[in-house]
Amino acid sequence: MSVELASRMAEMRTSEIREILKLTQRPGMISFAGGMPAAELFPVERVARVTEEVLARDGYRALQYSTTEGDPALREAIVERMNQVLGTDVRSDEILITSGSQQGLDLSGKLFLDEGDVVLCESPTYLGAINALRAYRPRFVEVPTDDEGMVITELERRLAENDRVKLVYVVPEFQNPTGHTWSLERRQAFLEVIARHDLPVLEDSPYAELRFEGAAVPSLKTLDTNGLVVFLGTFSKTFCPGLRVGWLAAERALRERYVMVKQGADLHTSTLCQRQVAVYLELFDLEADIERIRDTYRRRRDIMLRTMEEAFPPGIVYNRPQGGMFLWVELPDGTDARKVLERSLEQNVAFVPGSSFYPNGGHENTMRLNFSAMPEERIRDGVRRLAQVLGEVLEEAGEGAVGAEVPAAAGRTLGR
Amino acid sequence: MSVELASRMAEMRTSEIREILKLTQRPGMISFAGGMPAAELFPVERVARVTEEVLARDGYRALQYSTTEGDPALREAIVERMNQVLGTDVRSDEILITSGSQQGLDLSGKLFLDEGDVVLCESPTYLGAINALRAYRPRFVEVPTDDEGMVITELERRLAENDRVKLVYVVPEFQNPTGHTWSLERRQAFLEVIARHDLPVLEDSPYAELRFEGAAVPSLKTLDTNGLVVFLGTFSKTFCPGLRVGWLAAERALRERYVMVKQGADLHTSTLCQRQVAVYLELFDLEADIERIRDTYRRRRDIMLRTMEEAFPPGIVYNRPQGGMFLWVELPDGTDARKVLERSLEQNVAFVPGSSFYPNGGHENTMRLNFSAMPEERIRDGVRRLAQVLGEVLEEAGEGAVGAEVPAAAGRTLGR
Numbered sequence: 001m002s003v004e005l006a007s008r009m010a011e012m013r014t015s016e017i018r019e020i021l022k023l024t025q026r027p028g029m030i031s032f033a034g035g036m037p038a039a040e041l042f043p044v045e046r047v048a049r050v051t052e053e054v055l056a057r058d059g060y061r062a063l064q065y066s067t068t069e070g071d072p073a074l075r076e077a078i079v080e081r082m083n084q085v086l087g088t089d090v091r092s093d094e095i096l097i098t099s100g101s102q103q104g105l106d107l108s109g110k111l112f113l114d115e116g117d118v119v120l121c122e123s124p125t126y127l128g129a130i131n132a133l134r135a136y137r138p139r140f141v142e143v144p145t146d147d148e149g150m151v152i153t154e155l156e157r158r159l160a161e162n163d164r165v166k167l168v169y170v171v172p173e174f175q176n177p178t179g180h181t182w183s184l185e186r187r188q189a190f191l192e193v194i195a196r197h198d199l200p201v202l203e204d205s206p207y208a209e210l211r212f213e214g215a216a217v218p219s220l221k222t223l224d225t226n227g228l229v230v231f232l233g234t235f236s237k238t239f240c241p242g243l244r245v246g247w248l249a250a251e252r253a254l255r256e257r258y259v260m261v262k263q264g265a266d267l268h269t270s271t272l273c274q275r276q277v278a279v280y281l282e283l284f285d286l287e288a289d290i291e292r293i294r295d296t297y298r299r300r301r302d303i304m305l306r307t308m309e310e311a312f313p314p315g316i317v318y319n320r321p322q323g324g325m326f327l328w329v330e331l332p333d334g335t336d337a338r339k340v341l342e343r344s345l346e347q348n349v350a351f352v353p354g355s356s357f358y359p360n361g362g363h364e365n366t367m368r369l370n371f372s373a374m375p376e377e378r379i380r381d382g383v384r385r386l387a388q389v390l391g392e393v394l395e396e397a398g399e400g401a402v403g404a405e406v407p408a409a410a411g412r413t414l415g416r
Numbered sequence: 417m418s419v420e421l422a423s424r425m426a427e428m429r430t431s432e433i434r435e436i437l438k439l440t441q442r443p444g445m446i447s448f449a450g451g452m453p454a455a456e457l458f459p460v461e462r463v464a465r466v467t468e469e470v471l472a473r474d475g476y477r478a479l480q481y482s483t484t485e486g487d488p489a490l491r492e493a494i495v496e497r498m499n500q501v502l503g504t505d506v507r508s509d510e511i512l513i514t515s516g517s518q519q520g521l522d523l524s525g526k527l528f529l530d531e532g533d534v535v536l537c538e539s540p541t542y543l544g545a546i547n548a549l550r551a552y553r554p555r556f557v558e559v560p561t562d563d564e565g566m567v568i569t570e571l572e573r574r575l576a577e578n579d580r581v582k583l584v585y586v587v588p589e590f591q592n593p594t595g596h597t598w599s600l601e602r603r604q605a606f607l608e609v610i611a612r613h614d615l616p617v618l619e620d621s622p623y624a625e626l627r628f629e630g631a632a633v634p635s636l637k638t639l640d641t642n643g644l645v646v647f648l649g650t651f652s653k654t655f656c657p658g659l660r661v662g663w664l665a666a667e668r669a670l671r672e673r674y675v676m677v678k679q680g681a682d683l684h685t686s687t688l689c690q691r692q693v694a695v696y697l698e699l700f701d702l703e704a705d706i707e708r709i710r711d712t713y714r715r716r717r718d719i720m721l722r723t724m725e726e727a728f729p730p731g732i733v734y735n736r737p738q739g740g741m742f743l744w745v746e747l748p749d750g751t752d753a754r755k756v757l758e759r760s761l762e763q764n765v766a767f768v769p770g771s772s773f774y775p776n777g778g779h780e781n782t783m784r785l786n787f788s789a790m791p792e793e794r795i796r797d798g799v800r801r802l803a804q805v806l807g808e809v810l811e812e813a814g815e816g817a818v819g820a821e822v823p824a825a826a827g828r829t830l831g832r
Binding site for chain 1: 418423468475528531681688
């Protein structure tokens with residue numbers, strides 16, 4: 001390839017997860033790596049029924065071009081669900097149907113970011129957002145984040161230090177990768193700071209409806225009184241991801257700009273897929289489906305945590321998310337999760353090293369584990385094998401750290 | 417909306433066509449404005465059969481996330497069709513499935529264009545490409561184009577005058593908006609120039625299979641021996657647009673970069689829609705469908721041309737495209753097609769003024785007429801009404817131009 005590419009291409013990389021996911025195709029692999037929903041819960045037969053209905057009812061329309069904004073009935077149904085489930089107060093002319101919520105990220109980059117602008121994000125944050133936004137060449141400034149959300153004093157400091165902050169990106173509910181959920185207090189304090197700086201916020205919320213326990217916390221969109229929060233939603237985790245139907249909810253004038261940007265990007269999202277979701281919501285009980293998903297994922301989380309308690313060597317810290325699809329593991333300082341991954345792949349167990357989720361790197365001692373995609377027995381089996389690998393790696397590291405005869409290079413290896 | 421947007425947003429406009437298309441929703445409107453395929457030819461029942469088959473065969477897979485590259489069976493089928501129908505020599509690892517070929521334009525902008533880079537394009541060119549690429553802030557340099565394609569001496573001159581040309585965008589087959597097709601000689605000369613400058617070419621080819629008459633001309637991709645041509649294809653015009661399934665074919669290393677860019681944009685195109693197209697191609701005869709589309713569009717073109725011959729006032733120039741969906745009309749110098757549109761909308765006839773298709777404006781005396789979307793009687797009726805309006809506008813213009821008592825302002829109006 002000899003042709004010249006745009007400067008942005010020098011910074012864009014194939015996602016590390018993508019490479020790991022290729023390996024997980026190997027037969028026998030137990031994967032905690034991807035972020036796949038449990039396919040066995042997809043309502044395949046009902047999708048067939050719905051498609052039949054859509055095509056019988058308005059087949060020519062379902063196969064034709066349609067408006068960029070998206071199917072009116074689907075937008076109405078989304079508004080109804082959002083206002084009921086999340087307690088928002090949105091209207092259908094504030095909704096834009098997107099090709100998955102991933103597209104909402106790309107459109108937001110296009111809408112808000114010039115080269116060199118600053119995006120504030122949690123630390124760590126969703127890798128797909130880093131990849132989508134990176135195309136617009138911003139600088140990512142990570143705001144230290146604890147298990148209640150962004151640390152407000154740290155947020156204020158970053159805002160004071162950077163005069164080109166144009167966008168704040170957050171996943172306040174069962175975050176990918178950590179599984180953390182922001183507390184109500186933190187959300188309120190966050191929105192106060194945001195309002196003072198008049199900054200747009202992307203609230204990426206694919207997991208909010210997957211709460212297994214505990215009380216729901218209002219979304220940022222629900223709490224926002226200044227029209228600053230753009231909410232990204234999706235049917236990928238509550239229905240099925242293969243249709244690529246998501247949405248964004250933004251203040252009306254801003255939604256108009258999003259429509260303009262989407263028009264250039266792909267004209268509109270699949271008319272048929274939109275109609276399928278709309279008619280599914282009309283004919284079937286999505287809440288009951290979601291309840292089934294929650295039950296399954298809760299059991300999977302529990303078996304993962306229980307096996308970790310039983311089998312993991314001491315000195316490893318992990319959390320107990322109240323919902324979502326992921327949990328987060330911190331190994332002792334100096335342990336390299338990539339080295340753990342190499343060994344665990346030999347044992348047919350995959351996960352994603354946590355450093356991928358830090359836009360500016362570091363944190364090599366962290367791991368993201370997905371618990372939604374594998375059946376319970378395989379989770380138990382996989383965690384046991386992983387525990388075995390961790391035991392070996394930590395033991396070797398311990399020997400390296402205290403061994404008198406270890407050359408200096410080995411010490412360096414630990415921290416890479 | 418008080419938040420700050422990216423600089424690019426100052427240049428982005430809602431497409432004029434979009435506004436006109438809203439008006440065409442009015443009952444009774446005869447629209448030559450959009451670029452809609454004839455919905456009545458969509459194989460609705462067969463799509464239902466195919467969906468049933470896809471879901472029965474591999475429903476869980478069809479509703480799950482899939483790879484960015486696209487469904488392997490679909491890519492194989494596309495390769496087979498391309499190599500057979502167009503005489504290309506592409507392989508499935510050179511194909512990326514896109515969300516309509518519109519997405520291929522957006523991805524290309526992201527891949528090739530820095531702010532201030534130059535895009536060379538035909539004059540006029542496809543509006544959707546202007547809108548997609550404009551987001552990357554290039555300068556559009558129009559290359560004078562006659563009915564055989566870009567004028568090569570003019571192309572050479574533009575290349576000599578501009579040192580930041582990064583991309584050449586062309587629609588060599590039944591172009592949108594003019595309906596023109598490049599001659600073989602022009603294609604060969606074009607590719608020689610391109611090879612000398614080592615420039616990537618986007619060959620946007622949604623209409624190539626809609627040839628009603630005359631001999632097919634090899635695509636640029638077929639003739640290219642330097643891996644410089646990126647071919648954009650789509651099922652929107654040969655199958656149905658509502659599924660949003662298109663593809664691009666690019667030299668392997670370049671395709672890899674496209675995959676990276678698409679991953680950030682929307683992860684992948686609807687798995688279900690891809691499977692639907694793949695299984696349709698397996699179970700049914702798309703060539704027979706296309707033959708039916710060709711027959712219908714040829715008859716519609718013929719009735720449009722025949723009525724134009726009968727009813728249009730003298731002094732109006734238009735072409736007779738050998739395929740596709742559009743024809744191009746040039747009114748006498750100084751006539752404003754927007755004024756014609758205002759009047760014709762009152763008569764419930766819509767079209768798109770041609771100046772929209774010139775990235776740098778001008779050419780207000782041109783019009784694009786679509787002949788694919790309306791049944792024959794409505795085409796006849798609509799062209800007659802349009803002819804009436806044209807007669808009136810030209811008569812008034814003639815009076816204005818020669819009338820002794822017309823104030824100066826009226827003369828200015830003519831040229832606006």
